[in-house]
Amino acid sequence: MPDATTLYLDLLKQCLCGAINPPGRREPIVSHARCAAMIRNANDAFGRYLTPMGHTVEMLLSQRTSIFTSGMLHAGLHGMHRETTPDTMSDLASLDNLQACVESAIRDEVPGDLIETGIWKGGMPVLMRAILKAHGIADRTVWAADSFMGMPKPDPATNLLDAIWHFMLEPLDGLKIPRDYVEGIFSKYGLLDDQVRFLEGWFSDTLPIAPIRKLAVMRLDGDWYESTRTAIESLYPKLSPGGFIIVDDYGLPLGCRDAIDEYRHCNGIDAPIHWVNHQVIFWRKPLH
Secondary structure, eight states, X not given: OOOHHHHHHHHHHHHHTTSSSOOSOOSOSSOHHHHHHHHHHHHHHTHHHHGGGTOOHHXXXXXXXXXXXHHHHHHHHHTTOTTTSOSOSOOHHHHHHXXXXXXXXXXXXXXXXXXXXXXXXXXXXXHHHHHHHHTTOOSOOEEEEEOXXXXXXXXXXXXXXXXXXXHHTGGGGGGOOOHHHHHHHHHHTTOOSTTEEEEESOHHHHGGGOOOOOEEEEEEOOOSHHHHHHHHHHHGGGEEEXXXXXXXXXXXXXXXXXXXXXXXXXXXXXXXXXXXXXXXXXXXXXXX
16 A cells, blocks of 8 residues: 555645646637637748748748647647646656656755756646655755746747747746746645745846755756756756756757757766656766
8 A cells, every 4th residue: 555655745746737626717718710820920920030941830840849730839828828727737747757856866865955947837846845845854945946927038040949939828928927826836735835945037047146056856947948058057067966857848849959959968968868758858967
């Protein structure tokens, strides 16, 4: 029979991902017609970048995913709106992966705190804090880094994919979730306390000067190239040997993957990448 720690964390994960007490609103937030219009508008807005490439928005996005259509955009926006989603967009496999990484770091006595950069509603840092609580760990901090103002606007000249997706997220207010909303999620699960610390602001302003000495687990969910590059450059040097880095958006048609691949190449990181699902990867920092 599972012990109390296992039962508690399994129940929490089911709640976070909506398997228990799913969100009430089910009807679409954005119509199919509006999604089709958004794609047409994006082709106009980014035409100066797309035309020399001989691409449309649909063609460009289809290079890194399955055939991109307005129906896919419709489903994606519905699946990211805070009124139609549970306390995390992550699936159970991603929640299990985070738990496994944190518990491995605890078991192997890897020194350092835990962080997620780009927390949205805060579901994954909630799980981090719950794991520490379940195991009686009082000397590690959970850091939750987010602008709480939505996602920064990318420069299309630097990363066109990110700029197009930012344009498409306009109906969701750039995935903006206010800090008091996130604190309410922590409080709902009884996990808002002194072991949770928020880094509020753009990553470029907060992460390079964050008062973090060491990390045992770092989870990056910044989507864009610049956000991901800032996060990994600021935090990976603080990741203890044997620690884990999880990257949420690596498998999506975004600039995140370019930032990770460039950083690994420039820093000679050859630790094997493991896939959690079609979207999420992780690796473990070598001991030597």
